[in-house]
Amino acid sequence: MAGKPKLHYPKGRGRMESVRWLLAAAGVEFEEEFIETKEDLEKLRSDGSLLFQQVPMVEIDGMKLVQTRAILSYIAGKYNLYGKDLKERAWIDMYVEGTTDLMGMIMYIPFQPAESKEKNLALIIERAAARYFPVYEKALKDHGHGYLVGNKLSWADIHLLEAILMTEECKPDILSAFPLLQAFKGRISNIPTIKKFLQPGSQRKPVADEKFIARVKEIFDM
């Protein structure tokens, strides 16, 4: 029964991208079944596959997991990316919640009215530079290790790299005041599984374009 995990989502980043990152970083091959139309989503719903009628949904180890954080926590726990004890978990959880908040802001930009886009972008840049990145820069500075928690690769590092790259897409020089994060970015990007995921042809998805946004709005009735 143990096949590859199977991801159900439209063919784009959205809330599933962090799951793709984590599986890829853990070296786990996965399949994807893309939701192209509203009918595809309705079928998943009427099949009873979506516990709360929502995606992301990941079929893994005999379960149909929903709720992004539940999925990510399971993968992190299973593949040893969740620290060695409760306290390390606590730090990983805190760091991941921060990057989740930041990436959440970026994710919603295409779905906001055009007039507020510039203002929201400015807020993202401000939050990234004043609230979030300083925390991770300081964490790296304080312990001097290569990874955020426990001197070992964890979910927090992978999530932070994803957030850095996503924020750089908004403002390419966003890391200019954060030398340790620059080094961190270089270092984590070079981890073999992650390096592979960052290459063309991987299952990493591109930034949402107009066509994708239109499709998502149609599928989810937005």
Place this chain on the structure above:
Amino acid sequence: MSGKPKLHYFNGRGRMESIRWLLAAAGVEFEECFLETRDDLLKLLKSGALLFQQVPMVEIDGIKMVQTRAIGNYIAAKYNLYGKDLKERALIDMYVEAIIDLDELLMSHPFQPADKKEQHLANIVDKATNRHFPVYEKVLKDHGQDFLVGNQLSRADVQLLEALLMAEECKPDILARFPLLQSFKARISNVPTIKKFLQPGSQRKPPLQEKDLPKVLKIFNLNQ
């Protein structure tokens, strides 16, 4: 060094209420430091105590924990309310995440402008009775056990009870179609630590009143 956990938040439910529920259910005594004014929040910010400049913040076991989910995860795991293995955790996480979604809806109700309130309430009732409650009713029906996961009290049960009671505050008969949730509600309410928390004089907070709204908005600089 280990004193009681210390909760930093305003004197109301908000995002801290689930944490109070969890600690109370676990039988853990805790202290609270209330933010009464914007200055209180600014002072806390200046002290560097808030990792991402936000509350809730809970001082526990030598860490100043922030981010509601991180805090909830830690307490649940420490006090054995997180299932016995990865798969039970996954189930608990799924249920809790959905409950958090419902809580956000419920929690935002007092902040709705007057002309949007009725529609917002309709949305709450729709989501609660069509998307959320049927799931838990079915879970209880399918396994026939007293608790949602693993035949023992977990964070999922505590948070579901909290949500059920909050939903009833919005619409008293909201559980009419859900007999198993009604008996679940009674059963979990009778767990001794939870029963104590539900009694007057506990640290459980009342729903936000209209008159308290300006004070909360001011503390967090949220101008409507």
